[in-house]
Amino acid sequence: MSGLSPTIAVTTGDPAGIGPDICLRLLDDARAPHFGARIVVLADRSLLAERSAALNLTVSLRDWNPSLPAQPGTLDVLHLPLSAAARPGCLDPANAPYVLALLDRALAGCLSGEFAAMVTAPVHKGVINDAGIPFSGHTEYLAERTGTRRxxxxxxxxxxxxxxxxxxxxxxxxxxxxxxxxxxxxxxxxxxxxxxxxxxxxxxxxxxxxxxxxxxxxxxxxxxxxxxxxxxxxxxxxxxxxxxxxxxxxxxxxxxxxxxxxxxxxxxxxxxxxxxxxxSFGHGINVTLGLPIIRTSVDHGTALELAGSGQADPGSLFVAIEQAIAMAGRGRSLQG
The missing domain is CATH 3.40.718.10 (Isopropylmalate Dehydrogenase)
Structure with missing residues (x-):
């Protein structure tokens, strides 16, 4: 992590759920705060473009390049390809590897210092298990991937x-x-x-x-x-x-x-x-304590029935990002 503004990685979660919707609202929603940090969304770029069109949003998407300055009205996207075509509200075990790839890339960036923190949109534990991948949640997965005992x-x-x-x-x-x-x-x-x-x-x-x-x-x-x-x-x-x-x-x-x-x-x-x-439902957040990185998350699930409807409330995501930035700031103060 370099510079005065931390970079926060935001994973979009299951592509069938509301994760892509609420991430797109980072630019569209009038309540979206000025975060004072670089935000990079991890997703399949075509998925975000399709969901943006379905929601009648006008959102400019740009491939993530840390050397470029932030551009108002533009969402920086770190592209990771879907494993299979995705439709709002329709879970597909074929996309379980994609969902985990988002987490792995964000985690790798946090461990390397590329990102100051990661913020996660909701995943669907059942469909990941249906794909034959044991998964009990973000918390347990990130602990295993970082070798954190508790x-x-x-x-x-x-x-x-x-x-x-x-x-x-x-x-x-x-x-x-x-x-x-x-x-x-x-x-x-x-x-x-x-x-x-x-x-x-x-x-x-x-x-x-x-x-x-x-x-x-x-x-x-x-x-x-x-x-x-x-x-x-x-x-x-x-x-x-x-x-x-x-x-x-x-x-x-x-x-x-x-x-x-x-x-x-x-x-x-x-x-x-x-x-x-x-x-606090809809405006609470999940924080994983004990990891060697900062990770916050929304406090709700994939809400499949709302995906692609324009009715998903991004409030919890906003709070999760704000808290991740605040925690990253405290970490820099302690290191200093």
Whole structure:
């Protein structure tokens, strides 16, 4: 990365979904902010041209060239070819390699310093698996590709920041995955990254219990007593972390409790993200903590029924790009 303006790579996600639509709106939508950074969209150029025509948008597309200055009203495109023809709303496993190629190219650029961060539009996990490629999500994929042993999924929006100990697991598998090691490592990453990415070096972390009423003193489960509390006690003693909990998840998202913390750690996906998406859906973002790069994402799915309709809301993408730029700025300050 060179110069004063960071370059942010934006992947367009599944070509059948709304990813191409919302990326095109970076120039068209009246709400699109002036980001103060170079934005390069990774996509098949013909796909963007076709989708632009279908949406009746007038968008100028230019092949990405980092040596050229930004041009107002022009979208810089790093062209990667589709594997098969794409139609809005029609998933095709044949394009799974294309979707992953977008991620791999953005990741390579971030690791090399070509890009300051990557922002991802939604992919469809099911169709990638239908192509015979095991895939449980962006978070897990990027962790594997970077050799990162543990990453943390955190969503932010609506005044909330909610991180997760476990991510995309069947509910029946969650208790076994909530181990002392998992809770300990997640809290260490969350504590560190709140300082590095959000400028809060001593965050107050609200920690949920796993069971209803945080186990009710052992009557509704013993994970709080045997797993979570010992980890919290150890980290308070060892690192001086400010950790409140384990707290009952059904009351943790009440305003008086939230006022006591800077972020929340939930034990599993729906425990934490139901409240956050209620508060921020369409304008929240996903942040992957623990990677050697900066990665943010929209907080919604491919919305196949909206693809090509002109009804997709790009608000979450705008926020994800703004936050990626802010995080990149903090990273440069720390390096300086």
């Amino acid at each position: 990453v943390v999924m955190m969503l932010a929006g609506g005044g909330l920041r909610v991180a997760l100990v476990t991510t995309h697991l069947p509910l029946k598998d969650v208790p076994a995955a909530v181990t002392r090691t998992a809770v300990d490592q997640t809290l260490r990453i969350l504590h560190r990254e709140m300082g590095q990415k959000y400028g809060i070096p001593r965050p107050r972390i609200l920690v949920a219990g796993l069971n209803p009423h945080a186990g009710e003193g052992g009557y509704l489960g013993r994970e709080e007593i045997e797993v979570i509390t010992p980890v919290l006690d150890h980290l308070r003693s060892e690192l001086g972390m400010t950790l409140l909990g384990p707290l009952p998840a059904d009351t943790m998202f009440s305003p008086p409790v939230l006022a006591r913390g800077d972020c929340v750690l939930a034990m599993y996906h729906d425990q934490g993200l139901t409240a956050l998406k209620y508060a």
